[in-house]
Amino acid sequence: MKHPFECHVDQLCLADQRLSYRLYTQSGLPERHLVLVHGAGVAGRDTWEMLVAFLQHWSSVLVLDQRGAGQSHYPDHQEHPFTLPMLVSDLHALVTHLGWQHFDLGGYSLGGLVSLIYKQQYPDHVGKQFLLESALLDRVCMEETIALRDKYSEAAEHLRSQDVESGIRQFLETISPNRRTTPQADQLAISRLAQRPLGFAYALDAVSQGIRTLDRAALIAAQGDVSSFIGGQSVELMHQLHANLASTLPNWHYFLVPGTDHSLPFQKPRQIARLMNQEMLRYQTEKPA
Numbered sequence: 001m002k003h004p005f006e007c008h009v010d011q012l013c014l015a016d017q018r019l020s021y022r023l024y025t026q027s028g029l030p031e032r033h034l035v036l037v038h039g040a041g042v043a044g045r046d047t048w049e050m051l052v053a054f055l056q057h058w059s060s061v062l063v064l065d066q067r068g069a070g071q072s073h074y075p076d077h078q079e080h081p082f083t084l085p086m087l088v089s090d091l092h093a094l095v096t097h098l099g100w101q102h103f104d105l106g107g108y109s110l111g112g113l114v115s116l117i118y119k120q121q122y123p124d125h126v127g128k129q130f131l132l133e134s135a136l137l138d139r140v141c142m143e144e145t146i147a148l149r150d151k152y153s154e155a156a157e158h159l160r161s162q163d164v165e166s167g168i169r170q171f172l173e174t175i176s177p178n179r180r181t182t183p184q185a186d187q188l189a190i191s192r193l194a195q196r197p198l199g200f201a202y203a204l205d206a207v208s209q210g211i212r213t214l215d216r217a218a219l220i221a222a223q224g225d226v227s228s229f230i231g232g233q234s235v236e237l238m239h240q241l242h243a244n245l246a247s248t249l250p251n252w253h254y255f256l257v258p259g260t261d262h263s264l265p266f267q268k269p270r271q272i273a274r275l276m277n278q279e280m281l282r283y284q285t286e287k288p289a
Helices: 044-052 084-098 110-121 142-159 164-175 183-193 197-213 216-221 236-248 269-286
Strands: 006-013 018-025 033-037 060-064 103-108 126-132 226-231 252-257
Touching: 006 084, 018 044, 018 084, 033 044, 033 084, 033 110, 044 060, 044 269, 060 084, 084 110, 084 197, 103 110, 110 126, 110 197, 110 216, 126 269, 142 164, 142 197, 164 183, 164 197, 226 236, 226 269, 236 252, 252 269
Parallel strands: 033 060, 033 103, 103 126, 126 226, 226 252
Antiparallel strands: 006 018, 018 060
């Protein structure tokens, strides 16, 4: 199908990064901005473009390529390590460049964590929030979350070696142990994640290192109205955490997405977009005038 949004591709030149982004626009929709932040290893377009096609509440949708992914690159075109604060700073530089003072914000996996930190640091800039299996929010117990990151660190070591496919398979087994897959689906996931293996490894490192200094309780407390989507085949401990948050926090709304695992934006973009549209309508209805 023809994508209903017009897409403008551009680049923001920062001191140490050429930040690539896509700006999707459609006339006739509410004058509202949405920023979508992808996860580790897969570019913004591959993650979000199908989902964006079904959104109904935003006239402008910004999809960036974070460091280590897609068309964003360092000036020397080599891969270099980066940190969570650097990713948050990149995001802020981009929305400032575009003159966006207020926008809704969605993030997937690593991008979810970046969006949570951004909301904590710049609360007045962000309205409605959407999370798709955000990093840091994958286990009830923080110690288990950190232990899980150690497995991702092992995968990152493989990605830095000649054995890239083993690293990707270890990542997939760790993040989606209950996934129902086919050889074709696995190969597609591997081909996506293998485009920039060293950038992927540095993204995994950024989370593994960053979460050790984050105060998860304070980060959660700093959020606004959150709609959190978790794959139906994802581990039960993740569902427990988000169900607990939804039962104790009036601003936290948890959705199980049937037929998906951690790859939910690729597996069910139309269904997730429909939920986002519904949640945006609820948010606007409930929000005080």
